[in-house]
Amino acid sequence: MSPKRAAAQLRLALQPEADALLSKDPLALLIGMLLDQQVPMEKAFVGPYVLTQRMGKVTARGIVEAGEDRLVELFVEKPAIHRFPAAMARRVVALAEQLVADYDGEAANVWKGVDTGAELLARVRKLPGFGDAKARIFVALLGKQLGVQPKGWREAAGDYGVEGAMKSVADIVDDDSLAEVRSYKKEMKAAAKASK
Template sequence: MDVTLHIAQDPAADALLGRSALAALTGMLLDQQVPMEWAFKGPRTIADRLGADDLDAHDIAAQDPDTFAAVLSEKPAVHRYPGSMAKRIHQLCQYLVEHYDGDAEAVWRDAETGAELLGRLEELPGFGKQKAQIFLALLGKQLGVQPKGWREAAGPYGEVKSYRSVADITGPESLAKVRAHKQEMKAAAKAAKSAKQS
């Protein structure tokens, strides 16, 4: 992996995301209940606090969970919920060590179809179907990982120029479009909920 991403809108953070499979997975894991850029800056912050150039699944999996949680909780915290996110990242790294010898890129390296890759992503701790589809779309659209049927497996996130998720962020302009789409979706969900209650 060696591409230039622009998700975190921070050169050092984006450089790590573009060269490290584990950093990209960790950013995706952190991407909930916080702004997207904040989530994807997280891997760089964690690596810096661990005194490393990159994230290492073996190293994180071997850490004491409380010690690792303290790394994420340092001010400024890596996430709104640093304790629970530290636990999830720890579990993700343990899973990668157990199933892929700590090599995060092995999750997709030899996947022959989009459906197979989606299945592997859904098996990762902290990855539900939607998160797995968004990450699959990111792999296909920006990281050149395009097994047969990847767009179909990624669902609506795989559509060309859909601006639905981080998979479509290539700079400030597309970030604004994705953010607008998310706000529209939230407003629609809120309207549907209040219509149901009335």
């Protein structure tokens, strides 16, 4: 497995403080990826920062100890962290519970020590709220931007792992790549709508 690149600076929330958190905190990155559905990407990835502002230091164990009711309160507080704050708060609790049960409460342990991309994909796929596409995108994000590159990671990431692809958050590193990814997603939505 390739060593992790030092000091990767993610640009997913498009807010310096939120992006700094995503770049240094694996749990924040996992939560942001979990929230990345049915809201603009920036809203999803700023969510962990907002949660940190409301909760203080955010850890998987801290989320589990706070419990579902408290997390729902924090997500629902105005402005809400997500379009569906209660449902997503429950998913974040489920994610934290699994991290505590299977990974000693450490999000980075999901990808530490994996030997193959298939193993990494299988681990991510088992996380609550990570369907096949989201798991593949997260594998691509880890590989392309954080240097987590076990053997076969590009194949495990599927189309999202292709070098030079501009299909997902895994490919966003600046304003130009953001525009390209948005253009691709718009084309996919139009094609899906036309095929109905």
